Amino acid sequence: MTDSTAPESSNQETRSSIFQEVIGKNEFDDRIDTQSDLNTLEALRIIGRSLRQISSEPKLFSAKVILELGLIVPALYLPWLGKIVIDNVLQQQPFNTTEIEFPPFMQPVLTIVQDQDPLQIMLTVSTIFILGMVVLGMRTYGLSAGLHEGQDAATQAENRISASYSEGSGLWGLAAFMVGVRLTQRLASRLRTRLFERLSRMPMSKLDDQRIGDSIYRVMYDVPMAPDLFLQLTIVPFFMMLNAGINLYVLQYSYGEVSPELIWIAWATVPVAFLITFPFSGAIRRTSQNKRAAGSATTNAMEESVSNVAAVQSLGATGEQSSRFADRSEESFRRERYFIAVVIVCSCIFAAVSGIAGIYVIILVSDLIIDGVMSPGDYAALIGIFWSIAMPAAYLGAYWIKIQDVIAAVRRVFFFMDFESEEDHKDGDECTVIERQITFENVGYSYPNGTRALTDINLSFKFGDLVAIVGPTGSGKTTLAYLIPAILQPTSGRVLIDGRDAREFNIESIRRQVSYVLQEHTFLSTTIRHNLLLANPNATEPQMFDALETAGCVDFVAELPNGLDIRLGRGGDTLSVGQQQRLSIARGLIRDAPVLILDEPTAALDPQTEHFLLRSLRRAAEHRLVVVIAHRLSTIRQADQIVFIEDGRVQETGTHNELMVRSTSAYREYVELQNVAT
Ligand code: ADP
Numbered sequence: 001m002t003d004s005t006a007p008e009s010s011n012q013e014t015r016s017s018i019f020q021e022v023i024g025k026n027e028f029d030d031r032i033d034t035q036s037d038l039n040t041l042e043a044l045r046i047i048g049r050s051l052r053q054i055s056s057e058p059k060l061f062s063a064k065v066i067l068e069l070g071l072i073v074p075a076l077y078l079p080w081l082g083k084i085v086i087d088n089v090l091q092q093q094p095f096n097t098t099e100i101e102f103p104p105f106m107q108p109v110l111t112i113v114q115d116q117d118p119l120q121i122m123l124t125v126s127t128i129f130i131l132g133m134v135v136l137g138m139r140t141y142g143l144s145a146g147l148h149e150g151q152d153a154a155t156q157a158e159n160r161i162s163a164s165y166s167e168g169s170g171l172w173g174l175a176a177f178m179v180g181v182r183l184t185q186r187l188a189s190r191l192r193t194r195l196f197e198r199l200s201r202m203p204m205s206k207l208d209d210q211r212i213g214d215s216i217y218r219v220m221y222d223v224p225m226a227p228d229l230f231l232q233l234t235i236v237p238f239f240m241m242l243n244a245g246i247n248l249y250v251l252q253y254s255y256g257e258v259s260p261e262l263i264w265i266a267w268a269t270v271p272v273a274f275l276i277t278f279p280f281s282g283a284i285r286r287t288s289q290n291k292r293a294a295g296s297a298t299t300n301a302m303e304e305s306v307s308n309v310a311a312v313q314s315l316g317a318t319g320e321q322s323s324r325f326a327d328r329s330e331e332s333f334r335r336e337r338y339f340i341a342v343v344i345v346c347s348c349i350f351a352a353v354s355g356i357a358g359i360y361v362i363i364l365v366s367d368l369i370i371d372g373v374m375s376p377g378d379y380a381a382l383i384g385i386f387w388s389i390a391m392p393a394a395y396l397g398a399y400w401i402k403i404q405d406v407i408a409a410v411r412r413v414f415f416f417m418d419f420e421s422e423e424d425h426k427d428g429d430e431c432t433v434i435e436r437q438i439t440f441e442n443v444g445y446s447y448p449n450g451t452r453a454l455t456d457i458n459l460s461f462k463f464g465d466l467v468a469i470v471g472p473t474g475s476g477k478t479t480l481a482y483l484i485p486a487i488l489q490p491t492s493g494r495v496l497i498d499g500r501d502a503r504e505f506n507i508e509s510i511r512r513q514v515s516y517v518l519q520e521h522t523f524l525s526t527t528i529r530h531n532l533l534l535a536n537p538n539a540t541e542p543q544m545f546d547a548l549e550t551a552g553c554v555d556f557v558a559e560l561p562n563g564l565d566i567r568l569g570r571g572g573d574t575l576s577v578g579q580q581q582r583l584s585i586a587r588g589l590i591r592d593a594p595v596l597i598l599d600e601p602t603a604a605l606d607p608q609t610e611h612f613l614l615r616s617l618r619r620a621a622e623h624r625l626v627v628v629i630a631h632r633l634s635t636i637r638q639a640d641q642i643v644f645i646e647d648g649r650v651q652e653t654g655t656h657n658e659l660m661v662r663s664t665s666a667y668r669e670y671v672e673l674q675n676v677a678t
């Protein structure tokens with residue numbers, strides 16, 4: 001990437017300009033998810049897919065719908081109660097002085113109040129109002145979990161994950177709201193778990209250190225947007241439309257004859273709201289997608305620095321790391337500002353248009369009241385009804401805009417869910433016990449960044465053999481070994497398991513056959529026992545002891561304060577490197593799998609433990625395939641087959657003795673050099 005001979009300052013510049021370039025081109029600082037454009041068709045597809053998630057919670061969903069239906073009631077009565085208070089209480093007029101008719105659902109109330117005097121009417125209306133308030137509540141829109149929400153993904157996600165909407169409050173509204181919260185949480189939790197499962201099965205080449213922050217961002221901040229999307233697409237618009245529809249009907253019924261223009265204006269609000277906001281939706285989706293990518297990059301930068309804190313400090317690179325973080329953080333904020341600006345411009349235009357319509361309605365109604373066609377009480381009723389129509393209309397217009405952000409988030413979730421399914425051959429056959437051989441046929445492998453690690457590998461590893469892979473650092477040994485349990489998959493050629501292409505098998509089932517002791521040992525920060533059981537949950541106490549003994553762990557484990565039950569630090573860092581390596585070998589041995597692979601296991605062992613380990617590996621190889629990547633001659637010598645690789649190519653294979661007697665042998669040169677070195 002950067003020229004190593006260039007002076008430090010220009011190095012810095014190149015680095016930040018690379019960053020600028022990556023971000024500036026709307027390409028994510030993220031290796032796989034490089035597409036930032038999201039067209040309307042894809043948006044609709046994502047919406048369809050989100051809707052299908054609801055089928056997993058049919059009961060809660062129906063409960064929510066039924067409860068919400070009840071909440072339409074208060075909105076219907078409220079404007080008419082207002083009219084009665086103004087006309088028949090304050091102005092003390094009798095009923096039916098104008099042509100305006102009360103809608104049918106008001107008849108029960110009218111029969112009660114018709115012959116009452118104004119004071120009694122007020123008492124009746126107040127009683128109905130108070131009862132209604134307690135049970136059904138005043139109508140509210142878009143009630144949410146109610147945390148103070150900032151323009152950051154964290155609080156937004158927190159609010160979204162417990163989001164609910166209810167058209168009402170009161171006791172009924174509370175029940176409806178809580179059912180809604182439960183529904184959102186269930187959906188989010190299910191989706192979050194599924195995404196987590198997918199991520200934990202991602203091919204290692206895709207899920208390296210740089211991806212961790214991004215994955216966290218997706219699981220924590222993007223997922224909660226999905227249930228919000230289902231709700232926003234089902235319950236919220238449905239009830240808004242239903243409300244608007246009923247109110248339009250009422251408007252038509254009572255005022256249709258005296259003022260047909262009113263009806264037209266009310267009807268027009270919905271499509272106009274949509275027309276105004278629609279052109280902005282593409283821009284909002286893109287900016288949202290970009291701000292989320294930048295948020296991921298920030299999380300990545302933080303994760304990387306914190307998890308490599310020792311390296312960063314030992315290299316005195318804290319300043320450089322901080323400025324890298326600052327860059328990303330600033331970029332993320334810049335995109336957030338852009339996003340906010342687009343949203344604000346959009347809502348301003350909408351507010352202006354609906355404001356003008358509102359003023360026109362007020363003028364129209366005032367005229368009609370002055371002319372005596374309507375009474376002042378109609379003003380109250382009409383404003384109430386209009387509110388019930390214009391609010392949903394405004395909301396639905398802004399709504400298409402709002403869900404663009406959500407769609408962008410949900411896309412990031414679905415992207416990962418789909419991504420993996422291409423590679424994991426879920427429908428593949430079950431790979432039962434491997435028992436004959438593993439064959440490499442013209443296998444080549446290039447890493448996603450283009451590094452060619454293996455070329456033209458033709459090998460056969462037989463069961464019952466101890467195979468040693470030997471070669472200089474960087475020659476491709478680890479890459480070759482990764483191909484066996486399909487941690488990596490060949491970019492050309494094929495790997496055959498007992499004569500069948502590994503691609504025909506379901507990957508999980510191949511991995512169950514292989515126990516792999518990684519070159520970099522990784523432990524979870526729980527007890528040693530739990531770490532061992534991770535490899536084989538059914539391991540008995542004697543099996544554990546055997547494995548610990550073979551790997552030379554017994555002495556140091558016995559000296560630990562809690563023995564096997566001591567908690568390890570993050571990544572096992574409360575043990576020395578040598579101890580970690582031994583423990584890692586023990587863990588590999590406990591997993592009683594047909595194929596055992598050890599990547600440079602003996603580097604940290606003393607000669608005696610090494611000898612002991614080799615003896616048990618030899619024993620293990622009698623009914624297994626054991627592949628060891630090794631440097632030490634003492635280990636290599638024991639092998640039934642030695643594979644010597646250099647620059648990603650197999651140079652020689654054979655036993656130690658066979659290779660040593662060849663006249664020209666790269667292996668012999670390598671061994672002789674090693675001998676001089678050690
Ligand atoms: P060995 O185990 O023999 O030391 P590896 O198999 O780890 O070698 O690496 C072989 C080559 O592939 C090296 O050139 C290395 O730089 C490159 N390589 C290893 N891992 C990656 C990776 N994740 N991305 C890109 N290149 C890699």
Ligand code: MG
Nearest residue numbers: 477478479519
């Ligand atoms: Mg290696």
